[in-house]
Amino acid sequence: MKQLYEDLWISTPEFPPGERDPEVMMHGFLLKLSRGNVLISRVEDHEDHNIISDLGGIFRHYLTHWHEAGPGARLLQQRFNSALYCHNRALGPVSSFAEADDTFNQAEVHCGSLHVVPTPGHTPGSTTYLYASPYGKTYLFVGDTISLSHQRWVTVLVPESNEADLKKTLEFYRALRPDVVLMGTTKGHLSWQEVTMREWLALLDEAENSPLDLRQRPGE
Structure with a gap:
């Protein structure tokens, strides 16, 4: 794992087996909260698990969506006795890899400061x-x-995507003012980016106008 900021680490790049594009890579993030460490997204690398242990372990693991579920989720639960959280509409697929300890279906604040x-x-x-x-x-x-797909901001459409819901989500994003955007999966680029307000709004416009449509692969 690599430290990005005083309280934030990014995992070793993971290149999922079976991907047709070898440049697709996934990351997870360890965040230090006042109550302890939480993990966001996917971390499968066993050496990263050892570094997480050196950093004090984790007490919660949050998934942004079910595609991040993998064997490592259960290993992390067992090693650190951590609680796994996901949206209730991700519960079925996530359960193929690990048993979620809790779910949510609306906006919540966890641990006093993490907005879900x-x-x-x-x-x-x-x-x-x-x-x-x-x-x-x-x-x-x-x-x-x-x-990010080779320096281009995109939205990612898969068979279960809903374009109307995605448009509403992007409108919601426009009301936010992040300093750092952190992504679970990218292609040909690191999975985090510092942004100004102007850059944030511009990248959202680019992403909305540049869908990466994976709903039908070549030959299907």
Whole structure:
């Protein structure tokens, strides 16, 4: 894992097996809260699990959507006795890998400072996490709702995506003022980006106008 800020780490890049595009990579993020460490998104690398242990472990693991579920989720639960959280509409697929300890279906504030906001569109259970760090920056964890594909901001459409819901989510994003955008999956680029307000609004416009449509693969 690599430290990005005083209270935030990013995992080793993961290149999921079976992907046709070798440049697709996934990341997870360890965030230090006053109550302890939480993990957001997916961390499968066992060496990263050891580093998480060195950093004090985790007491909660949050998924932004079910595509982040994998064998590592259960291993983390067992090793750190941590609670796994996801949207209730992601529960079925997540359960194939690990048993969720709790779910949510509306905006909530967890641990006194972590904003949990359902943002459907990419998947029905997609969720965004917003955190104003005491060190001065506001982090926005968007999962795969928006992403970078070779320097181009995109939305990501999969068979279960809903374009109307995604449009509403992007409108909601425009009311936010993050300093750092953190993504679960990207292609050919790191999974985080510092932004100004002007850059944030511009990248949302670019993403909305640049859908990466994976609903039908070549040959299907």
